[in-house]
Amino acid sequence: MLRWIMKWSWKIGRIAGIEVFVHATFLILLGWVALSHYLQRRSWEDALGGLGFILALFGIVVLHELGHALTARRFGIRTRDITLLPIGGVARLERMPEKPAQELLVALAGPAVNVVLALILLAILIAAGEKVAAEEVQVVGGHYLAKLMWVNVTLAVFNLLPAFPMDGGRVLRALLATRMDYVHATEIAARIGQGMAFIFGAIGLFTNPFLVFIALFVWMGAAQEAGMVQVKSVLGSIPVSRVMITEFRALSSQDSLARVIEHILAGSQEDFPVIGNGGVIGVLTRSDVLKGLTQFGPQALVGDTMQRKFETAKPSEMAETAFARLQSCQCRVMPVVDNDQLVGLLTVENLGEFIMIQAALKGREQSQSRRVGDSAPSLGHAEG
Secondary structure (H helix, E strand, O other): OHHHHHHOEEEEEEEOOEEEEEEOHHHHHHHHHHHHHHHHHOOHHHHHHHHHHHHHHHHHHHHHHHHHHHHHHHOOOOEEEEEEEOOEEEEEEOOOOOOHHHHHHHHHHHHHHHHHHHHHHHHHHHHOOOOOOHHHOOOOOOOHHHHHHHHHHHHHHHHOOOOOOOHHHHHHHHHHHOOOOHHHHHHHHHHHHHHHHHHHHHHHHHOOHHHHHHHHHHHHHHHHHHHHHHHHHHHOOOEHHHOOEOOOOOEEOOOEHHHHHHHHHHOOOOOEEEEEOOEEEEEEOHHHHHHHHHHHOOOOEHHHHOEOOOOOEOOOOEHHHHHHHHHHHOOOEEEEEEOOEEEEEEEHHHHHHHHHHHHHHHHHHHHHHHHHHHHOOOOOOOOO
């Protein structure tokens, strides 16, 4: 899901050293809001007012995400970027805090920003003698600051619902993690989140289609969070040397794409390291091969189509860290280099297979321990 978010996002600025992106679907929201406001009274002034309100709303969302990011920074955690979506924002932290108390503070920081903004706007409205009751707020027209105040209240409440990827899901996990292991806490929080997503979707089918979109986002976010934690639990203490591919074929920059096609068809390898000058000089992926065939034909050289900028890993690096870098750079393959010598390959597919194998072995151990527990003799009290 994160790959989809970043693929269709454009950078719009940088705040507090954090890059801010806007997703393409945000433009659809702007058009929809402008049209809906215009159709209310056939007024272009209303349409511009609606656009201005949405822009102010997403300014509030940026402040909300900055609350998370700056709190995480206090614990030494960097934020990669912030992306604005039609249903809110996403702050991509390098990692989540290790301690439940720290995660709790980071999760609560965003809604806390909304609470503070709502209180400031409430004070301004009361001082000006304006009406602030929710029933007085109008979608089109009405008092601008009153609408913004209630938006902050809504964002704070909505984000505290106990469902990933919203803040309430992380709050719930942090509280559960004080009494159980992190993986189990995440699984429970994810199941609750998916249950709420099912409820949102069911209600949305009969009332508001936008709720169906939110339900899909929540369901996918909960599943992804559970998957990420499972990856962390499996790969957290395992070096790259244990999960890397050691049987592979390397290419020369002077090999032709026709030769590469022969290698692909003859085996299961689709991505290749390119070696030369005593080390790795490039990476050739399946998409690079297809692109080269389309542009230059099968006689083109590997050196003309390979990627010259690529990530590498060390055998001693933790697999969890390498996996995060693979996802961040959206790479298909990462050469593993030791003293400038190519010793292996790391791919998302291979890591996924390792995780599935470890999960199967863990499931077998748990099944065996349950059977042993069930068959153990009872040490009851004998009478007579």
